[in-house]
Amino acid sequence: MSNVTERFLKYISFDTQSLPEQDCFPSTEKQKALGEELVREMKELGIADARMDDNGYVMGTIPATVKRKGPVLGLIAHMDTSPDISGEDIRPRIVKDYDGGDIVLNGERGIVLRREEFESLGQYVGQDLIVTDGTTLLGSDDKAGVAEIMQLAEILMAHPELPHGPLKIAFTPDEEVGRGADFFDVKAFGADVAFTVDGGVLGELSFETFNAADAKVQISGVNIHPGSAKHKMKNSILIGMEFHSMLPPQEAPAFTEGYEGFYHLEGFEGSVERTRLHYIVRDHDRGLFEKRKHTLQAIADYLNEKYGAGTVNLVLRDSYYNMREKIEPHFELIEAAKAAMVELGITPIVEPTRGGTDGSRLSYMGLPCPNICAGGHNMHGRYEYISVQSMEKIVELLLRLVTGQG
Template identity: 45%
Template sequence: MENLVERFLRYVTFETQSKPKNHHCPSSTGQKVFAQALYQELQDLGLAEVSIDDRCYVMAKLKSNVAFPVPAIGFISHMDTAPDASGKNVKPQIVENYQGGDIALGKGDEVLSPIQYPELHTLHGYNLITTDGTTLLGGDDKAGVAEIMTAIEYLIKHPEIPHGDICIGFTPDEEIGRGANHFDVEKFGAQWAYTIDGGPVGELEFENFNGSTAEVICHGVSVHPGTAKGKLVNSMHIAAQFIQSMPAEQTPEHTEGYEGFIHLTSAKMGVARSELTYFLRDFEAQGLEEKKALMNAKVEQLNRELRKGSVSLNITDSYSNMRDMVEPHPHIIEIAKESMMACHVEPLIKPIRGGTDGARLSFMGLPCPNIFTGGYNFHGIHEFITIEGMEQAANVIVKIAERTASRYKA
């Protein structure tokens, strides 16, 4: 596992933020650069069927080393990072043998504090990789990429470990909900797979939100302010009314566990036109439909109340709860649980309060639960990961490959 940290530190230097307003795939040129680097690295490792397509989906296969038939399994991670915080010029720092207290990030006043993030109290003695306080780290999901690559390299160097065909896939644009859009399940060749895209050690997830995106457009009228009386309609005021009409108790900061939410993610404001983007999330399909109905009702109500100006709404479905696609195949979860316990990792089965490529892929015929990477606080400048957690994730990948083979041994 000696190459794991070096790999991760190298990977996070690639600027790969996805861009939601760009509808090309991939949505950013940095993803192309990173995909090409991974393609070359897979070739250098000597894997079979290494490919990269014009949309930068990278695939490869480690061929079986056993004489008996074993189902082909897969491991998948995404190459992009979230647009929520800068991913340019990432400067990771290693904090060895953390003993508690605030961690200074870079040279400024920004700190990673256990007061704000109590999980740090459980990580005394661990080696952490943090940001410098100006960017996200990129552990979501370059940690997953590094862990898969390291596990595959380990299997190559240890041919005494039995395994069937291992399929590897790296996808673009997962963070903007498009990671599975052009994923070729048949070409990938696995009977089932695992996304390596979770958080703290032990996470094993096969339930996720049903997700939709709502675009609220507020229409006003722009007139020079010097002659605006009775004519100007400021769409930003309309947007403010709509925001205030939404239930505060259904926001992410007030929900947890199996509770859904309505999350205002961005706003583009102007006098004549303002655009609000919301994420709608619920673990139950009916709950998601109720949130859609609520937004429709609020738009209709506001249009009735406005003397001038108007509001329009467009809702697009993103993904569904993978539970119904994974539960009929309990051996997929059992193998993951057994592998974790064999690596002295206590499985923590919990719902994903978000979505992964695995959710979409499960509905495309590739059951695909999600496994931890060892990271925390994704999508922001306080993101960090433990080296020990990354090592455990890589070990679990190796063990899943081994236990799958042993399960099917005659």
């Protein structure tokens, strides 16, 4: 039998980076390579209906060993990794029995995972940490979740004496670019409720996410030789700077936490004639979320009145909504997860996710789907790491959730 660490190290060897603003789905064909491997492994375990559809969704059923009343449970993780930093040629290293100090990821380049900067390291003294060489992300978001679900599947298929109902498992593409649920077939999946295994630190449990929107601002200017530009030139770069300056400076990710929402400028590029700004807009409160979108539109309207109609074109697109209202009628999911954690000596950390998961959208597609820990830290960057012991404990947690044992 494999162990969860071996699985994780195998899965991160697949480059599954997704890319935004692609016309195809999934956004990168290479994600399907991992999907094909997962289907192969699932069939090898005896999961007869393991399959991947044309869109790259992997699904399968672990058959029931006992008859149980109640909803059919599903577990979901995503296969893709963030476009923020390379996921190609990942060079992982296991730091055995971490001593609590700084970890040199790459001595040649001076890349160091410093205890002073990443205080979360303090809780892992004596554990085994998987890190990168500082040139790529690690991929715990969410290949840790994939590995944990697959390890659970191996345990359940090898031990039919363990009592459980039917368990549906799925692995999705393109979650990192906000499209992970675009073509998810809830009916074909066959679960009534589910968990995404896509959270962070051991014990994390979330049933609240942001409401999220994508905002694209295109500004059209007028270029002319600067020597004769008076009253004629309209510099779109400067108008873009003006647009951004009208947003409250303290409502950016670097100054917010907890339930506080934000405007996040992700991209700014342009020339005198054409400038583009890209924002993501987030808030847990639906009313404040709508107010944020109204603020962006009001700024665009003001600048169009100031510089001429058509100068600023704002396109707003909602991405997902806070899952809370869809989870509350099924709060037994949260209570069951908390109880399983307590039974295993894990402290439940129930807090809002400052982000979203596939479950954010799936919950509005008829599949209530809160999010549970996968174990990683510092995702989407070169300082990402995960504890081996956390992954092992999360497998125990999933086993306890499914069978009541573990």
